[in-house]
Amino acid sequence: HSTPMKLLKSYARAKNNAEGLKIINDLVSRRHNPEDAVSWNCVIDVLIRAKCHFSALRLYQRMMQVGRQPDSYTLSILVDGFTKAGEVDMAFRLLEILPQKGASPHVVTYTTLIDTLGKAGKISAALKLFQDMKSIGCDPNAHTYSVLINVLGLEGRWEEARGMFREMKNRNSINPDVHVHNSLMHVLGRAGEIDLAYVLFKEMKGKTLRPNVSTYNILVYALGKVGKVSDACEVFEDMKKKGVVPD
RNA sequence: AUGAGCUACGA
Numbered sequence: 001h002s003t004p005m006k007l008l009k010s011y012a013r014a015k016n017n018a019e020g021l022k023i024i025n026d027l028v029s030r031r032h033n034p035e036d037a038v039s040w041n042c043v044i045d046v047l048i049r050a051k052c053h054f055s056a057l058r059l060y061q062r063m064m065q066v067g068r069q070p071d072s073y074t075l076s077i078l079v080d081g082f083t084k085a086g087e088v089d090m091a092f093r094l095l096e097i098l099p100q101k102g103a104s105p106h107v108v109t110y111t112t113l114i115d116t117l118g119k120a121g122k123i124s125a126a127l128k129l130f131q132d133m134k135s136i137g138c139d140p141n142a143h144t145y146s147v148l149i150n151v152l153g154l155e156g157r158w159e160e161a162r163g164m165f166r167e168m169k170n171r172n173s174i175n176p177d178v179h180v181h182n183s184l185m186h187v188l189g190r191a192g193e194i195d196l197a198y199v200l201f202k203e204m205k206g207k208t209l210r211p212n213v214s215t216y217n218i219l220v221y222a223l224g225k226v227g228k229v230s231d232a233c234e235v236f237e238d239m240k241k242k243g244v245v246p247d
Numbered sequence: 248a249u250g251a252g253c254u255a256c257g258a
Contacts, residue, residue, distance in 0.1 A: 009248075009249070012249065013248095013249075036248090037249085038248055038249045039248095039249085040249090041249045041250075042248095042249055044249095045249065045250070071249095072250080073249055073250050074249090074250090075250090076250040076251070077249080077250050079250095080250070080251070106250085106251095107251085108250055108251050109250085109251085110251090111251050111252070112250080112251045112252090113251095114251095114252095115251070115252065116251095141251095142252080143251055143252045144251090144252080145252090146251095146252040146253065147251080147252050147253095148252095149252095149253090150252070150253075177252095178253080179252055179253045180252080180253080181253085182252095182253040182254070183252075183253050184253095185253085185254095186253065186254065212253085212254090213254070213255080214253050214254040214255075215253085215254080216254085217253095217254040217255050218253075218254050218255090219254095220254095220255095221254075221255085
């Protein structure tokens with residue numbers, strides 16, 4: 001609960017790596033360890049965002065040395081950081097090791113991995129992780145389906161993306177949000193399936209989901225792509241009338 | 248109190 005640690009937490013939340021690193025350097029030079037798990041995680045998060053992956057790993061080891069257990073956050077932060085840095089092998093090693101130290105994988109851990117692997121073109125690895133998480137009883141959420149729809153769409157697999165959306169709707173624990181609707185609309189629009197995309201748009205409004213700027217950008221693009229210019233203009237006017245602002 | 252997903256535009 002020291003003042004520098006409070007500052008570091010707010011820098012971590014604001015993703016202000018430069019200021020965060022200054023504080024970390026200061027704490028390190030005074031041989032001052034974070035106290036609670038949240039503080040350790042914030043330090044590790046700032047180091048990861050600053051691309052100091054191996055410093056982050058050393059901090060994790062130090063955390064263990066002083067008898068502090070890593071948690072799901074620690075695991076997600078490290079796995080996401082190493083995967084995005086292209087260190088996929090290390091990410092999978094952490095995914096094996098940390099659970100033995102008390103850090104269980106969480107839906108966030110899997111979702112970030114699926115996202116990054118899929119965007120790197122490793123779609124079958126991503127789909128396998130999706131099966132893995134379900135088989136250990138880790139329930140996917142709307143974020144998970146959104147990233148799956150995006151990566152399937154990148155491969156042109158829009159029918160499977162639709163299948164994912166349906167699977168999500170069949171889980172009554174999930175409330176499909178604006179993002180996941182946008183993801184599928186974008187995939188359908190790029191595939192030229194404008195009618196299906198438009199149905200989705202109407203579904204959104206029927207569910208009292210508020211279309212955002214991305215929704216309108218996606219729809220205008222999709223309509224333009226199939227030459228429905230006047231429809232595109234209409235949608236654009238609708239957006240202005242609703243006063244949609246960036247969120 | 249700390250972690251993940253959509254479009255465009257930037258860099």
